[in-house]
Amino acid sequence: MDKQVLFDRYINAYKKLSLDKKREYLIEEYKRTLAYLEKLKKDLDIHEGMLLNREIIDFGQGCSDDDFVEASYVYLKSLQESLGLFLEKLSVANEGGI
Amino acid sequence: MDYNDDFVENGEVQREGYKYVGPVTVDSSFEKKVSISEAPIGKTAPGKERHDLRVDLTDGSTTRRTSSVLTGYTKIALADGTYILDSEVASALSDYVSGLTEEQEIVCVRTGKMVSPPTFVEQVLEVTRKAGEIILTPTTAKVGIEAQDISIREEEKKEAEKRGVLFLGKKGARLPDGSYISLEELQVALRNYVLMEKEKEEIPPIIVPPVTPPKGKPEDEQTFDPPVTPPKGSSDDEEKLDPPVVPEKKGEDLVVVARKKTVDVKAIIALLFLAATMLLGLGRVTEAQLERIQSESTNLGYSVAHQLTEDEFETLGEAQQRVLSEVDLGESFPVDEGVQFHESSDYDSGGRNNTGTFGQESRPAGEYNVEGVSIIIDGQIYTYTFEDGVNVGDYVSQICEEKGVSIEDVTVRVHLGGPTSGWVDFDDLELTEDKTPQVVGHHITVDSSYKGTVEDFQGDTITITTSNGDVVIPVKDEDGHFLAPGSVVTVDGEEYRIGSLSPETIVTESEVVTGEKTKITYDVHRIADEHALLAAAIAATGLLGTALLSKKEEEDLEFESEEEFEKYREEFEKQSAFHRVTSEGKTIVVKPFVKVESLERVDGEVVDSVPEQGDYTPSDGRSM
Structure with a gap:
C-alpha cells in the first residue's frame, strides 16, 4: 500500500484518540527519537550532551495545556539540537557550507 | 479543612487507582522543646493587661522554667504552645518520606493532587514556619551564669526581634541554639496530606513501544531502521559505496544492531x-548565597555620679518637741522610786520648795496621772494648764511661738496627781520616745560626675574610671532592662547614682556570603x-x-x-x-559514517560481515 495512504490511516487513528493519549503518544515519539539520536551520537563519538529542561517534568497525565506545550517545545528544541550535532558530524564542509 | 470535592467523597479520601492508607504522620518524639505561655509579671496599670510570656525549656524528660519574656502591655503575635527545633522537624519529615515505598504517594487533601516527597517536606516546613518561630542564640550579655538570648519572629513577619535573655541557672537547661517552630502548627500542616498507595495492577512498561513496531522484532531488542547502511568494502571504493544498501524489510527483516543490542x-x-x-x-x-544582611549594635550614652550620703539629725528642740508630744494631760505614767517632787514648779527659782521623793510610804512608786503642765521661762512660771486632753508638746509649742522663744529656752514641768502630789521634771517621766536627736533624713552630696558613651555596648555593666581606679557599674536590672534615671547602685560600699542611660541602636548593612542554604x-x-x-x-x-x-x-x-x-x-x-x-545559504554534504558492528536478521543470524571501521561518503555528494 502506498506509504502516504498508510500514513493517512495512521493519523486518522491518532485523531480518534483522547487528548491525553494524543499527548502521551506525541511525547513518547519525541522521546524515542531523542533516545535514538542520542545513541547515534555516542556511536559517532559526539560528546556534546542532550539539551534538557525541567519543563519536561511537568508533563504527565492530566497536565495543563500550558505544561504540555512547554514540554513539547523543549523536546522539539532538544531534538533539533541533537539532529544539528548529528548532521554536523555527518557532514563535510565544502564551499559555502559549514 | 478545605477539601477537594472530587477527592473526598462521602467523607472518604478517594483517588482512582489508589487506596487510602492513612494520615501522614511523622515521629513527634522531639527531645528539645521551648514552651511559652502568657503569664503577666509585676504590677498592672488599671485598665491595662500585661502579656509577658513564661518560658519553659524541655530536654528529654527534664523541664525547667527560665526567665520570662517581658513584653509588658504589648501582645506578641506568637501562639502559646510548644516549639520544636526546626532542623529536627526537617529531619523527621525526611525520614518519613525516605520510608515510603515506591507505590506510596503523598496526596494533598485540598487539591487532590499527588505531592512529591521533597515538595511535601518543603511545603510543610513553609506552612509551619509561617506561624512564627523562637530563636535561641548564644547570649551577648555578660551575666556570669549560663544564659541564652531569645528572639521571636512573630507570625507572618520576616524578621525576628530579640526579646531578652534566658537565665538558665546553675544547673543549666540549655537547648541547642537555633530556630524552634510550632509543634501544633506542624500537626495542622500535616493534616493537609494523606498517604495513598497504588492499587496493584499490571505495571505498564517503562519503555513505550513503538507505535508501529516492525513485525517479528523481539521486544527486548532496541533497534532502528538505519537511514543508510554501509556498503561492503572500503570507503575508498566509491563504486561500491553508491548507492547505500538499504536492507529489505520484507522477508529477512534485516536490521542494523547498534553496539548495545538490547536495552535491559x-x-x-x-x-x-x-x-x-x-x-x-x-x-x-x-x-x-550572597545576602544583604543587617547587623545591629548599641551605643550607650551615660552619666553617673558618685555621691556621698550623710545622716541628717533633728535638733535638740525638735527632739524635745517630739518627746513632749508623747504626753497628753490625763494620761498615767509610771514613776520610779527616788524621783523628786516639789511643791511648786518654780522651786529652783524661788518658788515654794517643799520636796520629797517617790517610793516613800505616802507616795509609793507606781502609776500617776499627769494632771497639769507648767512652763517656766527665765525662772518665772509663764503659764500652766490642768485641762485634760491637752497635748503637752502642742501646748509648749504654742506658748513658745506666742512668746517668741525657742523650746530649748523653756523649762517644762508636769504635775502628777494624787491625794498628795507635786511637780516633777518632765525628763523624770518614763517615756518611750528617745530623747536624743534622731536621724530624720540624709544629706547627699555629689562627689564626682562621669559622662561618656560606650560604643557597641554589650552586657549589663559599664566601667568608669575614678581617682581610685576603674569601677564597674551595673546598668541593667535582673530582667535585662536599663535602670531608670535616679537609680542608685552600690559598688564596694560606694554609692553611684544613674543620671541617664541613652542606648542608641546602630544598624549596619553589609553583604556577606551566608554559607550553606538548603533548598x-x-x-x-x-x-x-x-x-x-x-x-x-x-x-x-x-x-x-x-x-x-x-x-x-x-x-x-x-x-x-x-x-x-x-x-x-x-x-x-x-x-x-x-x-x-x-541557516539560510548554508550547504552541507552528508558524510555518513555510522559505525556498525554487524548486520544480522532479527533471529540473530549474521547475514553480512561488518565493514572495516571507517568513514563512508556517498559518491554523489548528496546534500541537504
Missing part, C-alpha cells in the same frame, strides 16, 4: 532507583514514573541533575514580552548546532 529494562529500573535514591539523598541542594529543588517520583526512557538515556551522561536543577536560572529569565523571547532565542541560536546546519 531491569537495568533501567535499577538505574532509575539509583537515581531516585541519589536524588532523595541529594534532595537538599547546598549552595552558598529542595526537584521531584523524584515523577521523573521515575513519567520519563523512564529519557531518564535512562540521559542519566548515564550525567545530564539529569543539570537539567533538573536549572529551574532557578529559568525563573530568572521570566519575561512577558515576545520581543524578549526573540532576544533569548537569538542568543541561543548563536550556539545552536541545528541553527548552524539549517
